[in-house]
Amino acid sequence: NAGVTQTPKFRILKIGQSMTLQCTQDMNHNYMYWYRQDPGMGLKLIYYSVGAGITDKGEVPNGYNVSRSTTEDFPLRLELAAPSQTSVYFCASSSALHTDTQYFGPGTRLTVL
Amino acid sequence: AQTVTQSQPEMSVQEAETVTLSCTYDTSENNYYLFWYKQPPSRQMILVIRQEAYKQQNATENRFSVNFQKAAKSFSLKISDSQLGDTAMYFCAFMNPRGGTSYGKLTFGQGTILTVHP
Numbered sequence: 001n002a003g004v005t006q007t008p009k010f011r012i013l014k015i016g017q018s019m020t021l022q023c024t025q026d027m028n029h030n031y032m033y034w035y036r037q038d039p040g041m042g043l044k045l046i047y048y049s050v051g052a053g054i055t056d057k058g059e060v061p062n063g064y065n066v067s068r069s070t071t072e073d074f075p076l077r078l079e080l081a082a083p084s085q086t087s088v089y090f091c092a093s094s095s096a097l098h099t100d101t102q103y104f105g106p107g108t109r110l111t112v113l
Numbered sequence: 114a115q116t117v118t119q120s121q122p123e124m125s126v127q128e129a130e131t132v133t134l135s136c137t138y139d140t141s142e143n144n145y146y147l148f149w150y151k152q153p154p155s156r157q158m159i160l161v162i163r164q165e166a167y168k169q170q171n172a173t174e175n176r177f178s179v180n181f182q183k184a185a186k187s188f189s190l191k192i193s194d195s196q197l198g199d200t201a202m203y204f205c206a207f208m209n210p211r212g213g214t215s216y217g218k219l220t221f222g223q224g225t226i227l228t229v230h231p
Contacts, residue, residue: 033218033219035219040224041224042206042221042224043158043204043221044221045218045219058218092219101148102219103160104158106157107156107157107158109156
């Protein structure tokens with residue numbers, strides 16, 4: 001199994017540009033999450049989803065949007081990119097049925113200049 | 114709200130020796146999960162070990178074990194026979210798996226950079 005995959009791995013944006021970070025999992029997990037990790041810090045939750053069509057805000061949702069049209073995909077949209085959004089972004093998923101362990105993707109390093 | 118504190122920004126250990134990483138947390142919940150994740154230079158977040166709060170027995174995974182002290186809200190990670198591949202940032206994390214606004218969400222500590230020297 002591929003687990004959780006994320007694209008792209010790296011991206012440089014100019015201030016004010018928009019982009020979508022893609023996340024896909026093939027484990028049939030109901031729960032999916034987006035985190036950001038700033039240099040030297042732990043991860044902070046941006047948004048999460050408990051199933052297709054259901055999303056909710058985490059700790060740091062401002063400047064981001066998400067959607068969950070399928071169980072597998074959970075894209076994160078950045079509108080009007082700002083330097084404060086320079087970070088590494090991680091997508092994760094977990095099964096509500098059998099385990100609460102979250103499995104992480106490899107991350108996307110985003111730089112906004 | 115839950116908080117997780119890792120008081121050791123950096124640690125180092127010689128290959129084959131044992132090292133313990135500290136973690137404390139604050140919560141009013143009785144049932145919860147605790148995790149240690151490893152983040153090597155590749156940036157991948159890798160689950161090392163997890164502990165259910167309702168279990169008194171400390172979790173172990175090969176060379177990794179925890180010392181879970183529920184009353185003290187302490188959750189330390191012991192790495193035995195350290196290997197060069199253990200060099201990474203280690204994060205302690207808390208999850209409330211049942212109900213409330215923190216349902217199913219991980220709260221991370223600040224991380225501890227562990228360097229294993231040959």
